Amino acid sequence: MEKNAKRAGVPAGTKGEQDATLDHGTMIPLTFLAERELPCSIVRIGLSGLDPAAHYRLGKCIKKTAEELNRDIAVVASGDLSHKLLESGPYGYAEQGPQFDRFATAALGKGDFLSLLTMDLNLSEAAAECGLGAFRILAGALDQTAVASELLSYQGPFGVGYAVATFLPQGEDRERAFDVTYQRAERARISAAREREDAYTRLARQTIESFVKTGEAPPLPDDLPEELTKERAGVFVSLKIAGKLRGCIGTISAVTGSIAEEIRKNAVSACSEDPRFEPVRAEELERIQYSVDVLGKTERVDSTEQLDAKRYGIVVISGYRKGLLLPNLDGVETVEEQIKIAKRKAGIPEGERCRMERFEVVRHQ
Numbered sequence: 001m002e003k004n005a006k007r008a009g010v011p012a013g014t015k016g017e018q019d020a021t022l023d024h025g026t027m028i029p030l031t032f033l034a035e036r037e038l039p040c041s042i043v044r045i046g047l048s049g050l051d052p053a054a055h056y057r058l059g060k061c062i063k064k065t066a067e068e069l070n071r072d073i074a075v076v077a078s079g080d081l082s083h084k085l086l087e088s089g090p091y092g093y094a095e096q097g098p099q100f101d102r103f104a105t106a107a108l109g110k111g112d113f114l115s116l117l118t119m120d121l122n123l124s125e126a127a128a129e130c131g132l133g134a135f136r137i138l139a140g141a142l143d144q145t146a147v148a149s150e151l152l153s154y155q156g157p158f159g160v161g162y163a164v165a166t167f168l169p170q171g172e173d174r175e176r177a178f179d180v181t182y183q184r185a186e187r188a189r190i191s192a193a194r195e196r197e198d199a200y201t202r203l204a205r206q207t208i209e210s211f212v213k214t215g216e217a218p219p220l221p222d223d224l225p226e227e228l229t230k231e232r233a234g235v236f237v238s239l240k241i242a243g244k245l246r247g248c249i250g251t252i253s254a255v256t257g258s259i260a261e262e263i264r265k266n267a268v269s270a271c272s273e274d275p276r277f278e279p280v281r282a283e284e285l286e287r288i289q290y291s292v293d294v295l296g297k298t299e300r301v302d303s304t305e306q307l308d309a310k311r312y313g314i315v316v317i318s319g320y321r322k323g324l325l326l327p328n329l330d331g332v333e334t335v336e337e338q339i340k341i342a343k344r345k346a347g348i349p350e351g352e353r354c355r356m357e358r359f360e361v362v363r364h365q
Contacts, residue, residue: 001043004061004068009283011050012058025078025130033076047079047133051242051287052117053186055133056179059140077138079131081105081161089159091128100127101154101161104135108165111149113139117182121243125331129161138167139178146173186242186287193289193365199225200292200364203260204237207267208288212280217268220260228260234295235262236326236361237270239280241287243330247274252295252315252324263292291365293326298357307335312358314342321346327361 005012022030026044033042045062048054059075066073081104083089084097100123107115116135124132152164197205203224210218220229236250249269256262271280280288298315301307307314313327316339323346325338332338340350348354 001061001065004064005058008057008061010054010057010061011048012045012061025080025134029076029078045137047137049244051244052119052136053179053182053242055136056117056140056143056182059137060143060179062137062141063143075138075141077131077134079134080129081131081156081163082127082129083160084126084128085156085161086159091159093159094126094128096123096126097128097161100124100129101156101163104129104132104161105151105154105163105165108135108163109149109151111147111167113142113176114178114181117178118185122330142167142169142176143179144172144174144177146170146176190287190289197290198364199228200259200263200294201290203228203263204267204290204292205288207264208239208271208280208290209285211268212271212282212285217264220264224260228263229258231259232257233259233262235259235266236293236295237263237266238291238293238326239270240289240291241284246284246288247271247277247280249274250293250295250324252298259294289365291363293361293363296360296362298359301356301358304335304339307338307356307358309333309335309338311360313361314338315357315359316342316346316348316354317357318346318348318352318354321348323348328363 002013022044030042045058062073062075081101082094082097083091084094085101087093103115103119103123106112113136116132116139119132146169147167148170149167150165152166154161154163156162194205203221206221207217210216232254234251234253236248238248239246247270249266251262251266254262256265295313308327309332310328314325314335316323323342323344325332325342325345332341339356343350343352343354346354
């Protein structure tokens with residue numbers, strides 16, 4: 001299994017485990033399996049923050065390994081649906097909660113695995129689900145396989161969605177190679193973004209592509225607009241793959257001689273020094289979507305009424321601790337959410353008073 005994952009370019013295996021304890025999603029199905037005393041071996045596979053296609057490819061590795069070993073297997077994909085179905089529930093209510101559960105149960109009931117791959121990231125994150133990655137692995141394990149699917153039950157009486165569905169293989173169906181369809185759509189989306197890019201995002205992309213391939217940032221192009229070479233400002237460079245953040249580094253105010261130099265410096269940092277992520281790999285470059293935010297000057301605010309999560313970015317300051325959050329981010333709808341995230345980034349407790357500043361940005365993407 002580990003060898004097949006490596007050949008498929010999926011970073012999966014037994015190395016690097018940080019917590020060996022079994023989580024709730026593992027213990028529940030294990031309890032039912034133990035009651036049956038089934039004479040079989042069990043392999044537990046965790047999830048990751050990787051993109052949908054990576055989870056699907058891992059499922060394909062499961063299928064390939066079983067075929068190579070000539071073993072019959074059952075795949076149990078365990079995880080909750082939305083955690084935000086009821087105000088009285090442990091995680092509160094969001095309108096996206098019931099929306100996600102309707103979408104997911106419809107897809108599961110029909111065996112529509114392509115919909116699981118192309119699920120709107122904003123919808124799934126706002127719904128606070130924890131099963132989608134497992135469902136995508138299951139879909140990959142049934143790659144190019146016709147299935148008889150059935151949604152056996154759905155309930156959410158305590159504010160968390162629970163569903164049970166079965167998928168029985170019905171023979172080969174080459175039309176159900178959903179990762180191929182998904183990747184084709186992703187390539188078209190990225191190609192369209194490349195055609196739309198301006199001098200700002202093009203500079204960020206070319207810098208990162210050169211740095212990842214050669215280890216060095218290229219010199220600045222000679223044909224850059226004057227606003228890039230003559231003006232100075234803070235800049236943030238953000239990278240996403242399949243809608244998920246892959247790196248983001250920036251400066252609140254200028255630390256170099258021009259916006260162009262600021263982009264080049266922060267582009268290198270975003271792809272190689274963001275502590276939340278591994279450095280970008282060469283094989284990821286064709287899937288990255290870039291955005292460049294040029295920051296305006298910060299101004300102090302005395303009330304949350306002067307803030308707007310869509311229009312203004314925010315800086316929170318308490319002593320030497322400082323946190324920044326850009327405006328108009330996916331999944332951040334309110335000023336309260338914006339302040340909470342900025343404080344968390346700064347290491348400032350939620351209830352602690354702090355100074356706040358706001359700023360506007362010009363976003364290039």
